[in-house]
Amino acid sequence: MVTSAISRRQRETRDSVVIRFAGDSGDGMQVTGSQFTLETALAGSDFSTFPDFPAEIRAPTGTTFGVSAFQIHFGGTDVMTPGDAVDVLVAMNPAALTVELRDLRVGGTVIVDTAAFNERNLSKAGYARNPLDDDSLAKYQVLRFDITKLTADAVKPHGLTSREAHLCRNMWALGLLLWMYGRERTATIEWLNRKFAKKPTIAAANVAALNAGHAFGETAEMPEHLVGYVVPKAATQPGRYRTVSGTEGLAWGLVAGMRAAGIEKMVFAGYPITPASAILHTLANLRAYGVVTFQAEDEIAASGAALGASYAGALGVTSSSGPGIALKTEMLGLAIATELPLIVIDSQRAGPSTGMPTKAEQSDLFQAVHGRNADAPLAVIAPTSTADCFDIAIEAVRLATKYMTPVIVLSDGYLAHAAEPWRIPSEAELPRFPVSYRTDPEGFHPFLRDAETLARPWVKPGTPQLEHRIGGLEKDYDTGHISYDPDNHARMTKARADKIAGIARDIPLQDVALGDDHGKLAVVGWGSTFGAIYQAVKIARNEHRDVSHIHVRYLSPFPRNLGELLKRFDRVLVPEMNNGQLVKLLRAEYLVPAEPLSKVTGKPFRVTEVVQEIRKVFG
Amino acid sequence: MTVTTITDAQLAPKDYASDQEVRWCPGCGDYAILKAVQKACAELGVRREQTVFVSGIGCAARFPYYMSTYGFHTVHGRAPAIATGIKLANPELDVWVMTGDGDGLSIGGNHMLHVLRRNVNLNIILFNNEIYGLTKGQYSPTSRRGTKSPSTPQGSIEYPVSACAFALGAGARFVARSIDTLQTHLIATLKRAHAHAGASFVEILQNCVVFNDAVFEHITGKEVAADAQIQVEHGKPLLFGKNKEKALRLKPGKLELEVVPAGPDALVHDETNRPLAQLLASLEPPFPAAMGVLYCNPATPYEREVVVEHGGSLDALLNSERTWEVGEGEGGGL
Numbered sequence: 024m025v026t027s028a029i030s031r032r033q034r035e036t037r038d039s040v041v042i043r044f045a046g047d048s049g050d051g052m053q054v055t056g057s058q059f060t061l062e063t064a065l066a067g068s069d070f071s072t073f074p075d076f077p078a079e080i081r082a083p084t085g086t087t088f089g090v091s092a093f094q095i096h097f098g099g100t101d102v103m104t105p106g107d108a109v110d111v112l113v114a115m116n117p118a119a120l121t122v123e124l125r126d127l128r129v130g131g132t133v134i135v136d137t138a139a140f141n142e143r144n145l146s147k148a149g150y151a152r153n154p155l156d157d158d159s160l161a162k163y164q165v166l167r168f169d170i171t172k173l174t175a176d177a178v179k180p181h182g183l184t185s186r187e188a189h190l191c192r193n194m195w196a197l198g199l200l201l202w203m204y205g206r207e208r209t210a211t212i213e214w215l216n217r218k219f220a221k222k223p224t225i226a227a228a229n230v231a232a233l234n235a236g237h238a239f240g241e242t243a244e245m246p247e248h249l250v251g252y253v254v255p256k257a258a259t260q261p262g263r264y265r266t267v268s269g270t271e272g273l274a275w276g277l278v279a280g281m282r283a284a285g286i287e288k289m290v291f292a293g294y295p296i297t298p299a300s301a302i303l304h305t306l307a308n309l310r311a312y313g314v315v316t317f318q319a320e321d322e323i324a325a326s327g328a329a330l331g332a333s334y335a336g337a338l339g340v341t342s343s344s345g346p347g348i349a350l351k352t353e354m355l356g357l358a359i360a361t362e363l364p365l366i367v368i369d370s371q372r373a374g375p376s377t378g379m380p381t382k383a384e385q386s387d388l389f390q391a392v393h394g395r396n397a398d399a400p401l402a403v404i405a406p407t408s409t410a411d412c413f414d415i416a417i418e419a420v421r422l423a424t425k426y427m428t429p430v431i432v433l434s435d436g437y438l439a440h441a442a443e444p445w446r447i448p449s450e451a452e453l454p455r456f457p458v459s460y461r462t463d464p465e466g467f468h469p470f471l472r473d474a475e476t477l478a479r480p481w482v483k484p485g486t487p488q489l490e491h492r493i494g495g496l497e498k499d500y501d502t503g504h505i506s507y508d509p510d511n512h513a514r515m516t517k518a519r520a521d522k523i524a525g526i527a528r529d530i531p532l533q534d535v536a537l538g539d540d541h542g543k544l545a546v547v548g549w550g551s552t553f554g555a556i557y558q559a560v561k562i563a564r565n566e567h568r569d570v571s572h573i574h575v576r577y578l579s580p581f582p583r584n585l586g587e588l589l590k591r592f593d594r595v596l597v598p599e600m601n602n603g604q605l606v607k608l609l610r611a612e613y614l615v616p617a618e619p620l621s622k623v624t625g626k627p628f629r630v631t632e633v634v635q636e637i638r639k640v641f642g
Numbered sequence: 643m644t645v646t647t648i649t650d651a652q653l654a655p656k657d658y659a660s661d662q663e664v665r666w667c668p669g670c671g672d673y674a675i676l677k678a679v680q681k682a683c684a685e686l687g688v689r690r691e692q693t694v695f696v697s698g699i700g701c702a703a704r705f706p707y708y709m710s711t712y713g714f715h716t717v718h719g720r721a722p723a724i725a726t727g728i729k730l731a732n733p734e735l736d737v738w739v740m741t742g743d744g745d746g747l748s749i750g751g752n753h754m755l756h757v758l759r760r761n762v763n764l765n766i767i768l769f770n771n772e773i774y775g776l777t778k779g780q781y782s783p784t785s786r787r788g789t790k791s792p793s794t795p796q797g798s799i800e801y802p803v804s805a806c807a808f809a810l811g812a813g814a815r816f817v818a819r820s821i822d823t824l825q826t827h828l829i830a831t832l833k834r835a836h837a838h839a840g841a842s843f844v845e846i847l848q849n850c851v852v853f854n855d856a857v858f859e860h861i862t863g864k865e866v867a868a869d870a871q872i873q874v875e876h877g878k879p880l881l882f883g884k885n886k887e888k889a890l891r892l893k894p895g896k897l898e899l900e901v902v903p904a905g906p907d908a909l910v911h912d913e914t915n916r917p918l919a920q921l922l923a924s925l926e927p928p929f930p931a932a933m934g935v936l937y938c939n940p941a942t943p944y945e946r947e948v949v950v951e952h953g954g955s956l957d958a959l960l961n962s963e964r965t966w967e968v969g970e971g972e973g974g975g976l
Binding site for chain 1: 964
């Protein structure tokens with residue numbers, strides 16, 4: 024029987040809390056975190072999550088490089104980042120403790136499974152002595168529970184093997200944490216019953232472990248220093264909400280964009296690569312929405328099939344991460360030369376080369392904007408949050424089809440996996456930008472340009488009397504036939520550049536996310552760093568510093584007022600998860616003395632890192 | 643652009659020619675292939691607006707510019723991938739891939755492998771001249787050992803790939819071979835390829851007059867052709883020679899062919915037999931080169947197995963998991 028989540032005991036109030044679940048990659052920490060997120064969402068808190076897992080699928084048990092972690096920041100105030108410092112660390116083994124402890128704030132809580140702190144695990148984690156037995160954890164509040172035994176006791180009636188029983192430990196820990204923060208268990212129980220529908224014993228055992236963890240907090244067994252907390256609901260716009268990851272947002276946004284454009288079919292072609300594959304997986308389930316997914320033989324073929332689909336009148340989309348985008352470069356050139364719509368989603372990860380596949384970076388900006396042979400301009404946009412992924416995908420469809428151009432969407436490994444609450448838009452409130460395929464043979468040639476957008480007509484093969492040939496060779500401006508004429512090439516190069524530059528007239532002016540439109544310091548970011556920069560600027564403004572936050576969503580072309588806006592600030596600071604890319608584009612474009620703030624650790628910015636840099640600027 | 647009102651039923655070969663001047667070298671075998679394709683299209687009554695010629699890079703890849711159909715001249719080796727995307731977007735289109743030995747078997751070898759294995763309904767025509775023409779004469783993956791070229795001045799030390807054997811190995815379900823100068827045979831072969839549902843692969847031995855002239859002379863030469871070629875036909879004995887006096891048969895007790903005088907024990911061609919097709923595709927002198935449909939064994943094309951539906955409710959999708967309502971004035975905090 025599920026009892027009310029409200030404890031009989033007194034609960035303390037917290038504005039917001041950061042919890043990190045950490046354990047072996049086989050300990051189910053991502054699942055634990057996701058379920059805690061769902062229960063938190065249903066309880067009405069705002070939240071932001073950060074899954075951080077190793078590249079190894081199943082690293083050897085107990086090793087530090089096999090530690091998988093899931094962080095959630097939730098609360099009643101506007102939560103925009105996964106949180107700088109961890110308040111509660113759940114460490115399922117010594118390796119998790121040694122890897123994750125550095126992020127725990129002084130005075131924070133560590134919850135450990137004492138049974139996992141055996142000699143074997145300690146030595147694998149590099150501990151000479153058991154940290155639970157000395158004063159090395161004195162700065163923290165350590166809650167020691169024999170979670171292994173407590174779980175085994177709870178699942179005993181279900182007759183599991185000891186290995187199966189061990190796998191239920193995460194649900195015990197989840198149950199305890201749900202109790203601590205006054206969350207329900209209903210959605211998790213439903214989820215377990217669904218997930219293990221074919222293994223009812225396993226489902227029942229997991230539910231038993233979950234309930235036991237919860238009851239452990241609730242009952243007299245609870246140690247005195249384990250306290251329950253109340254975290255208020257967040258103030259949010261009325262409406263229907265759900266959790267959304269960047270991956271889901273992009274996938275659904277593409278479908279919504281296709282609808283908005285009135286395009287019948289999307290051909291999404293991808294090749295497996297971390298962390299971009301999740302978009303392929305999500306779309307593979309959407310064939311009821313006119314979506315065809317194609318797992319190609321390589322990245323090149325994926326981009327080729329997407330471009331072929333666009334040529335035939337469908338919405339061609341391809342997706343990858345940095346190394347895969349590099350392989351698509353040649354096809355992007357063809358898409359630019361033949362002026363066909365193509366959407367390319369880049370889930371950026373740490374590089375160069377294979378780099379750190381599961382770690383996020385923003386280091387493909389140069390590749391997206393400039394990384395092709397010859398003068399080959401295209402549009403580049405970047406979502407600012409997981410919730411923005413939906414809107415940015417729709418915008419990518421709009422720009423690609425209206426301007427007959429490839430559009431690169433720069434997401435990253437953090438946005439791909441992170442989750443946030445999202446107000447679900449209704450289909451009726453989505454934009455409409457219907458495409459019109461050319462059918463009129465009168466005066467037609469394939470590179471006839473629209474006077475306003477400079478876009479060429481989109482013709483579906485199958486249209487009578489519009490048969491024509493296009494390709495990567497230079498075309499004559501006036502007839503669309505092959506041309507090697509020098510002046511014509513200059514004219515066509517300029518036309519391609521002017522077309523992309525003209526998009527600036529069709530996108531919103533650059534706004535200021537926080538602060539005035541002039542002043543001493545502008546902190547300029549792009550992509551997934553929005554939350555950290557916003558919070559940092561907010562803190563600095565509370566310290567009465569004259570600082571504003573500008574976040575650039577359109578990276579090629581830039582909004583037409585961006586240069587003028589930046590020039591109204593004495594200094595410009597550009598935090599980026601790369602070695603300084605936007606900062607150079609801004610300097611090159613506007614001759615502003617922008618200064619870099621680079622972070623290339625594969626982890627998102629902490630708010631404090633940006634705050635400290637802002638304080639330095641003010642001396 | 644000229645607007646034509648002629649109906650497709652009446653089209654003559656010349657109506658499949660575009661208004662662009664053909665710019666292959668004088669005497670190039672590509673002219674004969676272009677003529678054969680245009681003739682095949684006319685005989686088949688191909689609808690120009692429903693037809694797309696896709697190519698990569700190379701001499702053969704100029705082909706689409708010379709057809710009055712839709713055409714897409716793409717990047718080196720990638721035509722099969724682009725053509726696959728076209729078929730996924732619109733399975734009703736009649737799509738041809740025009741490629742060469744460098745484009746289709748070297749830089750695009752991987753795409754060729756996968757498009758054949760997937761069995762996308764495409765007519766894939768590979769112009770094999772055993773040389774890189776457009777880049778001025780380097781040896782190609784089908785060049786024979788010892789081929790002297792600017793990049794192999796001492797002669798190539800590589801073993802060539804057999805285009806048809808490769809296609810069969812990749813799982814192609816239609817594999818045929820013809821020759822640029824063999825017009826009647828070529829047109830008939832192209833028509834069979836077009837009729838085949840699924841990926842059809844046709845290798846055409848094509849003479850490059852500039853960089854590799856007469857490289858197929860030992861097969862195509864007037865004096866030797868009858869003995870150096872064997873025209874295979876389904877259900878017919880495998881006979882060749884001026885008076886069809888020679889036959890192929892299986893060497894008793896071995897999985898290999900031998901030449902014997904024509905007689906009742908001549909092997910009968912079965913185009914649905916893949917091992918036999920492999921044996922025929924791999925024949926090298928002193929055996930005759932096999933011409934015609936080596937293998938034809940259709941299965942449902944890839945794009946016909948792709949299921950896509952329309953009209954799913956977006957509202958239903960977005961509300962598909964756990965959701966929660968926030969009403970006016972609800973929520974605490976700020």
